[in-house]
Amino acid sequence: MPELPEVETTRRGIAPALEGQRITEVIIRQRRLRWPIPPELETVLTGQTVRTVQRRAKYLLINAGKGHALAHLGMSGSLRIVPAGWPVQKHDHVDIRLASGQALRYTDPRRFGALLWTADDPLLHPLLASLGPEPLSDAFTAEHLHRLAQGRRAPVKTFIMDGHVVVGVGNIYANEALFMAGISPLRAAGEVTLGRYEALVTAIRTVLSAAITQGGTTLRDYVGGHGDPGFFKQQLQVYDRAGGGCLRCQGTIQIKRVGQRSTYFCDRCQD
DNA sequence: AGTGCGGCCTGTCCGC
DNA sequence: TGCGGACAGGCCGCAC
Numbered sequence: 123m124p125e126l127p128e129v130e131t132t133r134r135g136i137a138p139a140l141e142g143q144r145i146t147e148v149i150i151r152q153r154r155l156r157w158p159i160p161p162e163l164e165t166v167l168t169g170q171t172v173r174t175v176q177r178r179a180k181y182l183l184i185n186a187g188k189g190h191a192l193a194h195l196g197m198s199g200s201l202r203i204v205p206a207g208w209p210v211q212k213h214d215h216v217d218i219r220l221a222s223g224q225a226l227r228y229t230d231p232r233r234f235g236a237l238l239w240t241a242d243d244p245l246l247h248p249l250l251a252s253l254g255p256e257p258l259s260d261a262f263t264a265e266h267l268h269r270l271a272q273g274r275r276a277p278v279k280t281f282i283m284d285g286h287v288v289v290g291v292g293n294i295y296a297n298e299a300l301f302m303a304g305i306s307p308l309r310a311a312g313e314v315t316l317g318r319y320e321a322l323v324t325a326i327r328t329v330l331s332a333a334i335t336q337g338g339t340t341l342r343d344y345v346g347g348h349g350d351p352g353f354f355k356q357q358l359q360v361y362d363r364a365g366g367g368c369l370r371c372q373g374t375i376q377i378k379r380v381g382q383r384s385t386y387f388c389d390r391c392q393d
Numbered sequence: 394a395g396t397g398c399g400g401c402c403t404g405t406c407c408g409c
Numbered sequence: 410t411g412c413g414g415a416c417a418g419g420c421c422g423c424a425c
Contacts, residue, residue, distance in 0.1 A: 124418065156401070156421085180419080197418050198403080213403085232402045234419060249421090276396065285420075292418060341418065342404085382398075384417085 124195040126257065126290025127333035128344050128352060129180045132201050135347015136226060137175040139203040143220040144171045145186065152215040155233050156196060159216070162239040167191060167218070178245060179253050179289035189241040192249070196234030198343045202227055231343060254288045257326050262288055264319035271311040271319075278314050279307035280381040282326070291326060294339055294361045297386045299325040301360045306392045307385045308378070332357065360386040 124132070148164045170186035177183065182201070184191040193201060206217075206225045216228040216237060228237060240247050255261035270287055271278075281287055283296050291299065300307050302325035305318055314322070333339060338352030341362075345351055359369050364377035364386060373390035 128418080154402095156419090194419085196402095196420085230402095231404065232417090232419095234401065234403095274395075280396090283419095294418065339418080344418075381396095 124180060124197075124199065124338070124344055125292035125295055125333075126180060126330055127295070127336075127354065128338035128346070129177055129182060129195060129290075130334050131338040131346040131352060132195070133175055133177045133182055133347070136201055136203055137347075139222070139224055139347075140172045140175050140184065140220070140226060142171065143222055143224075145169065145218055146221055147217075147219040149217040149219065150215070151210070152233070155215065155230065156194070156236045157238065159237045160239045162189070162241075163191060163216075163237060166239065166241075178250055179256070179285060180292075181244075181250060183244045189239055190244040192236070192238040192240060192244060192247065193228070194236040196230060196232060196236070198232040199228065199230035199235035200343065200345045202229070202345060202347050202349045204349070253285050257288050257290050257330055262323060262327075264316055264323045267319045267323065268314075268316045271314060274311040276311055277307055277380050278305060278309050278311045278322075279383075279385055281311035282322070283381070283383070288326070290330065293383050294341075294358070295326070295329050295333065297361045298329045298359055301387060301392060302329060304392055306389070307380055307387050309393075360388065362386065 145167055148168050150159055153159045166188055167186055170188055173185040175184050182193040203224050204227045206219050206223050213231045214227055214229050218226040274281060279296050279300060282291050303321040305322060333354040336352055336354035337346055339354040340351035360375050363375045366375050368375055368388040371390045373388045375386055376389055378385050
């Protein structure tokens with residue numbers, strides 16, 4: 123679920139309530155996420171004061187002095203600030219209680235997400251060390267995509283969803299950006315010209331930025347740091363619109379499986 | 394090295 | 410109304 127805009131919206135929502143706060147207690151009701159929650163999340167994190175809450179790719183990095191908690195929201199996860207002791211629902215797996223009387227609550231029905239701990243530089247963590255550039259940074263360029271794509275026969279949609287190429291572009295925004303750039307999701311990555319990668323870089327930046335402005339896209343579970351849904355769903359051009367009219371031409375939005383993911387596009391606007 | 398797939402989970406929806 | 414099966418925003422780890 124949560125792609126980059128949702129994770130960034132979450133970061134902005136929870137950071138003010140966390141930074142400068144001492145962690146008084148960590149309550150774990152369900153350890154079994156994608157990986158088991160390590161014991162350090164209780165033994166080391168408790169008593170620490172949060173310094174910063176940053177984001178790298180779709181990971182949130184909570185700097186707690188002695189190390190960093192890493193959070194990933196998987197497909198259905200959310201992190202939000204609640205009053206301590208707020209009624210617990212079925213999938214509320216973790217509460218990190220703060221001296222303020224609030225708590226950071228981790229909720230994840232499908233448990234594809236993760237809560238991890240690292241005492242070292244979090245950017246060197248095995249899960250983060252080999253990731254591609256941030257799409258909203260200067261390091262993300264058409265030249266970067268074009269160079270990496272040389273010789274690649276995988277579809278360009280699969281290519282841009284690969285976190286080692288560029289981070290943060292999940293299924294929704296990959297579909298939207300390719301539509302905006304007029305590129306068929308089925309085209310081999312290695313056959314896309316530098317000029318079209320220019321358009322794609324612009325489209326990815328535009329779509330992600332607009333989605334952040336709208337607080338992300340909520341299809342079902344996603345809520346931001348204050349428990350509110352995101353509103354970018356109303357601006358989706360192709361995602362989940364199979365059979366609907368193309369908003370740019372008189373064509374019809376198609377759906378196909380590409381890399382085992384539902385892929386939406388207009389075969390008249392995208393080639 | 395690049396590519397394709399299974400698997401992790403729960404919930405929902407659709408067809409019978 | 411019940412039930413099986415497909416599918417859902419991510420992404421690791423494996424076999425080829």
